[in-house]
Amino acid sequence: MREQLNMKQTTYIILLSMIFTSCLVTKKYTRPELELSEAYRDVTLKDSTSLAEMPWNEFFTDPTLKDLINEALENNFDLLMAYQRVLAAEALFKQGKAEYMPTLSANLGVAENKMSNQSWMQGLSFEEYSLKGSLTWEPDIWGRITANKNAAKATLFQVQEDTKAIQTALVANLASAYFQLIKADAQIDLMHKTIANRKESFEVMMELKKSGRVNEAGVMQTKAQLHATEALLVDFNRMQKLLENTINLILGREYADIKRSQLNDINTAKSVETGVPALLLANRPDVRAAEFRLMQAFEQTNVARTSFYPNISISASGGLQAMDPSLWFNKDALLYNAAANLTQPIFNKRRNRTALEVAKAQQEQAFIDFKKSITGASTQVSDALINYQAATEKYKVKSDELEALNKAVTYSEDLLTSGFATYLEVLIAQNSELNAEINIIDIKVSKLTSMISIYEALGGGWRN
DSSP states (O other): OHHHHHHHHHHHHHHHHHHHTTOOOOOOOOOOOOOOOSEETTEEOOOOOOGGGSOHHHHOOOHHHHHHHHHHHHHOHHHHHHHHHHHHHHHHHHHHHHTTSOEEEEEEEEEEEEOOTTSTTOSOEEEEEEEEEEEEEOOOSSSHHHHHHHHHHHHHHHHHHHHHHHHHHHHHHHHHHHHHHHHHHHHHHHHHHHHHHHHHHHHHHHHHHHTTSSOHHHHHHHHHHHHHHHHHHHHHHHHHHHHHHHHHHHTTSSSOOOOOOOGGGOOOOOOOOOOOGGGHHHHOHHHHHHHHHHHHHHHHHHHHHHTTSOEEEEEEEEEEEESSGGGTTSGGGEEEEEEEEEEOOOOSTTHHHHHHHHHHHHHHHHHHHHHHHHHHHHHHHHHHHHHHHHHHHHHHHHHHHHHHHHHHHHHHHHHHHHTSSOHHHHHHHHHHHHHHHHHHHHHHHHHHHHHHHHHHHTTTTSOO
16 A cells, blocks of 8 residues: 555656646747948948858869868868867767666676674575666756757857868968968079079179179179079078978878979969858858857856756666575565655755856856957958958059069160160169069969958858
8 A cells, every 4th residue: 555655656746747847947049139230341242142152172273272172171180180079079969868868777686695693683694686677767847958958969069160160271271371382482483583694694794894894893783682582592492391391281291292283373363252241150160159159158057047946856676686586586576666856955055056157157258259259250351351452453563563674674784785874773673673573473372362361251161
């Protein structure tokens, strides 16, 4: 009779807990309202097409660069570590989903007992064999398990977006370093050609000195100009080697020769259709990761709220116990136990309230970080657009400047030979021409890298 009463009480508690399940104390996440401008500073965008929606293997047209990116995606150390973080987050999310299920365990035991000779059993000894199973279940009364599961899910999504952000930065950094290496190659080629011309100029000045048209100072100035160009070659060679090391590190390998194209073979024509800033919420992995961090913090606040409410757990165990395993199948060997526990926190040194206050503060930090990521993303797009427009305008101006300087060098050299110009005028014209040629190479690559910056700032690079 007593056993029947206990079973009825346990059943009543279980049914009561089911009713409480509809009385969740947690809240549902909603995206916060954010005001987003329709323009990137002075650049108003009329269409919603975004470079970020273009896969990287379509955005980049150089086949050699594509091969390098593919290699980096397979071997880059940072990306490989990010993949492992995703696997860890997936495991934690699976664990969160499994918390709804009861815990089931089995135990097989053998015990040998010998009583004291001074006890009432006077040294009695016996063996005991048992086969037991136990089940424990915690109903999600207040939504704590659901909140923990949602937090793990948000963490998984955040880690996945972080991985995409790493890939975006990886593609952009590798492409930028690749174009910088091509620029160094072009500058080295320019230096070799210039040094050859400087040597010819030095020979000409030596002949002019013999004929009395220039003096020793003019010869030494020309020689100094030659050595200055040779020094520039040393700098560009150093830069070339450093860039090769950088690219090999990005590729996750020891030093090897880097295959690359020539600057004149690179296509710089690309339509800049960036889309409106609101698309950053959908395209930028780091912005999406920041929102998932906010969601995770929000769910942790839900978990902290549930700690103020009673914790209910239901357990049951049963099995077979006898002094001989052959007696297990006797009905008298059956044992069982069922229990329901309710624990209400009353005073625990303010731990629950502290946990809730900390969770709320961390949630507010995550919200601020989310707003900061959106603002920073919009600023990066604006900066990239400004740099791209400046490089485009400057390239045209510098091209006109170089054309004029080429003519100036030709005229001054002809006039020097005819005796109507000084060696100083020739040196000035030649130095100005060299600086303009270096600048042209630099600006051409700046235009390329600014396009990459726009692509990265809009969240491009993680779509294959």
